[in-house]
Amino acid sequence: MRVPIEWLKEYVPVQAEPEELAHRLTMAGLEVEAIEHDEGEPVLNVKVTPNRGDCLSMVGVAREVAALYGLPLHHPMPSARSTEPGDAVRYATVEIIDDDLCPRYAARVVRQVHIAPSPDWMQKRLIAAGMRPINNVVDVTNYVMLELGQPLHAFDLDLLPNGHIVVRRAKPGEKIVTLDGVERALQPEMLMICDATHPVAVAGVMGGAETEVTPNTRNVLLESAHFNPTSIRRTARRLQLSTEASYRFERVVDPGGVVCALDRACELLEQIGAGEPVPGVVDVYPRPARERVVTLRPDRCNLLLGMDLDTHTMTDCLRRLQLNAELRDGVIHVTVPTFRPDLNIEEDLAEEVGRVYGYENIPERLPFGHTHRGSDSPDTRLIRPLQEAFVRAGLIEVHTHTLRAPGPLDDPTRPLVRVRNAASEELSSLRNSLIPSLMDVVVHNLARRQTEIFLFEVGKVFTVLDGDYDERLKAGFAVTGSVFPPGWDARYPAADFFTAKGIVHILLETVGIEEAQYVSASDPRFHPGRSAKVLVGEREVGLFGELHPHILEQLDITRRTVLAGEFDVYTLWSLATQRVRYVPLPKYPAVLRDLAVVAAEEVPYQQVEQTVRQAGGTLLESVRLFDVYRGERIPEGTRSLALSLTFRSPERTLTDEEVDGIVQQIVQALEGIGARLRA
């Protein structure tokens, strides 16, 4: 809210410089976001928190200033002058049907109206406060709203049949053309100001065009009311119409100030010669708000603030805020005026004391008592080792978007969770896989001429599972580039399936999974011959491989291999075995043997290795593949696998004869799967 300091000074004689005033208000909770200038005059731009609707006016801000500086407050209309219906009732009548949404509705009548521009001083203040002058009547209603916080509305009385106002919910099918010229369909829960037959204003939001004050207006009905904040908020939102009035009503306007504002408006209209107010007010207020008494125990106040204030200081702080505070039986009783609906409980009063006394005076202390041991969350304990494994593998971590447009890289097996109120397609679904958003990052960086892109992410993905939403952690990667970063003197082959498998291997090793099966994946996102599901026992822990060329085409990635993979974090860890245990270093020397095994291309390496291991028994310590050969020297359709075998016994030195015997068994076993030793 814009508060011209010149205007503020009409209500409180503050002498402070604008910067100092801004600082004090900010430190008391009324944040001054900026000091602006309007024709050289300083204007405070105040950010009012949603609980302080009472500060959405000059008098409201002045009340805070008066409290902070210990100054008197000059209220332009401290209490209502019109208390009786008087003559007004001859011209206007009010009927509230839905008083749950409108606890109070008051009207005054101004006759002999002469529509003209408002005086310069009023226009200048309105402009400084950010409003556009229109004519004397409308400007007075806006001026009073800015001054006292009570929105007012002026109807052309002659356009209201019999001057009769009915406050009720809209009926099905009703419509209204609002002041901005838009025809609006009304919902039955919206509160309307109506004449005998149809709506003439959207209560608390905007008036109707039909009864608008025009240059021809001769008589005016001024409305001042109190509306239910939630009702106004919902109506304004449904109609997508936020106005100065609705903004204030949403934040609770003082029900006690309804008639004061009318009297003030009439006083001003008379003063500027805009018309002749009819004495008396039509005020329908079936259940007047009662002043509440809230108590504050001084000990409790000090406990909450962590301070040691005496009761006199506490009552003084409260009184400065125009609250009636009295100490009785050791407890401070505060009578809360209707303009402070935010003060309801003891804690609210403690805050007021702290605020006026100054939060900056609260000491710093560390909590004592119960001793606590801090700790990481269970998920963090699963995530961090995986992050570190990827970092060891040379990958760079990214944090990508959860909200995305559905796309070809989504996991086809997991239904997407959709956002119901997304502003755009880009934010319309929750990722069900990390791969799509990882690929967004790959594409982004390729477009910026990065060629070595090795990325990982550990994050949440979502799907619908068994009729509920499922949120789980995945660890994913996407890589494209060389096996090693190219330098000025060396080039390396492009990272391929086996590079990805190396990353997967580090991941599994970190978790403590020693045995995994790699099975062809049939995921349409991946190259059918260069992708694998990873199984541990019967459980699938994830998949990885080369992305399908068709997908890369859609992403405009050409002449590049891109590898990606994704693993389920909880499943991975659930299959972890106790990894770290002491194994003594070998005492006896190893015996090495190299074998070149020729087998049909269709025989998977894993089968060859398993056959060798089974036949090799416990003395075969390790099997290492060191070359794969295809070519003229062996039959077509076969490949030669060069294996390096290490034999060792923990108890003795093996003899050549012993090892030769085992190798013989291995060769025989290999023949069983159609593999022969290379001649």
Added chain:
Amino acid sequence: MEERVHALLEEATRAILSASTTAELEGMETRYLGRKGLVTELLRALPTLPPEQRPRFGQLLNTVKAQLQQQVEQRRLELGQREREERLRAERVDITLPPRPLRVGLKHPLTQTMERVRAALIGLGFEFVDSPELDDYRYNFAALNYPDDHPAMDEQMSFYISDTRLLRTQTTSVQGRVMEKRKPPFRIAVIGRCFRNETVDATHHHTFHQVDAFIVDKGISMADLKGVLAAFARQMFGEDVQVRFRPDFFPFVEPGVDYAIYWQGGWLELGGAGLIHPNILRAHSIDPEQWTGFAFGLGIERIPMIQYQIDDLRLFLENDLRFLQRYGA
């Protein structure tokens, strides 16, 4: 005979000294001291001398042999050293050429920040827990004392999945989940991703990260909150950082606080805090007369933005490698 020996010594000495490579030296060594070398031959000829001359000549020849051997060794050292120096000179590289790049993995700046935040809060006795990103309206708003349809929600526009489920707008949503299950005293913290349905610009994003911490214990006051926030801020931003408290409003705290640090000549707001609203304690059967608590939260992105003077929030989720490599570790 003696003259021949002296002449030989002189000749061999000259030859050894004139050898310019170790290979040449080895030739000289063979020529004079080898099995068929000139000195060896003279030694072999000793038996032909008259017996009375043999000891003297024998001694002389042995001395000469020793002398030559010593000269060869010395020359070998000299030549060896010179040759090694030459070789090393030839092996010299241009040390100003660029390095061979290695593939170095890095953690995202947000991960690093979260790790620092965790370390700081764990040190202050907070137990971190996990809480879902796809949360219930109840935990995100209702359990946090938000009245239905309150203007306080204007700053928390949400992405709704259904009538009751939404993407959490604040990690504070963990409070109700914890209080439902546990009895005080406790010190809990949660860190993670939050979402708000708002327009993205340099300082706002629909996706961001937060940390929330709260304590419920006996006698917890605003002074404890200030002390913990100051300790936390000092660990994050340095020992001499000052913390400022001013009143603010959040439905789940009363009194409410906005806290800021003094950084490079100005106050920078870090987040919101306050004493946990008694309605929340009461709703979870925690007696506010017996227990009080505080809560505070802040945006994770805010920390590296302050530290490194990063001026655009969007960079964190854009993941430009040039950005990540600058701030990653």
